[in-house]
Amino acid sequence: MPPRHHDIADDLRQQIATGHLQPGERLPSETVLAERYAVSTVTLRHALAALQGEGLVEKIHGKGNFVRRPLRKIMYVGGWGTLDPWTAAEPALRVTVRSTTVQAHGHLATLLKVPVGSSLAELSCLSLEGETPHGLARTYMPCDLVPAGLLDDDSAYRASATRFAVLSLTSAAVRESVCARPPTPDEASALRIGPASAVLSLTRIATDSTGRVVEAAFLAFPGDRVDAVFTTHHVIDERQTQG
Incomplete structure (x- = not known):
């Protein structure tokens, strides 16, 4: 069975792909998301780290996690x-x-x-x-x-x-x-x-x-x-x- 953070990352990835989460939108706090998915904040952060590594989510210090806008080179x-x-x-x-x-x-x-x-x-x-x-x-x-x-x-x-x-x-x-x-x-x-x-x-x-x-x-x-x-x-x- 895949680790739980993979399922969370897949769900958030799908919400971003379908537009349920819009570019520039702030995600709920890590505590709220951890409660929503019934996991620890450590597991939740693993999921967010995967999305950050893919360039889908951007973490801004002191502000939270945001859906990254399409990047222009x-x-x-x-x-x-x-x-x-x-x-x-x-x-x-x-x-x-x-x-x-x-x-x-x-x-x-x-x-x-x-x-x-x-x-x-x-x-x-x-x-x-x-x-x-x-x-x-x-x-x-x-x-x-x-x-x-x-x-x-x-x-x-x-x-x-x-x-x-x-x-x-x-x-x-x-x-x-x-x-x-x-x-x-x-x-x-x-x-x-x-x-x-x-x-x-x-x-x-x-x-x-x-x-x-x-x-x-x-x-x-x-x-x-x-x-x-x-x-x-x-x-x-x-x-x-x-x-």
Whole structure:
């Protein structure tokens, strides 16, 4: 006989599929649902965890469990560190920005090729559609390279949803490393996903014409909420074509 939480998950899944539970609707409290199904709250949470893992239910800390609205993917444009303007410009999409100053240490100092303890500007960006997060980015730049006014509250950066992970517009080369992995605890909390969910993780390193690293960005997107596009431009040697 299947475990009881499977039956509960099947019942709630059916209610969502048939529209009895609408997108955005708050589910009854876990205590009420446990009483309704005559199970313990532990069993009930196993059922909800299964639905959360399937993307049918979203748990918002301090508010409860909600039927997740159909997810729309955004597009990350590789090489530019931007979100596709066609999707990023949608009124429902917004980016929150938080800035601070930190000291370079460990892996961060190595990536930016700066002495340990150097001052860095840090921008943390969170892309949201309504209350649903779509992407998280943390971007770092040596403080002596930060353009005047960039970190001000009224800077143009904060008004632009498309420059999601870019501080400098003067980089000559960009190197991006991409992988799929489980989220860190901080990422899972910020993106409101389970620890077993997969994120698309990008590390973006930009250098100027002298080879100096001007910024490093770490991006994480829930795997079911983003498409990433990378374009390669081939340089044609005109001497060969004319030969």
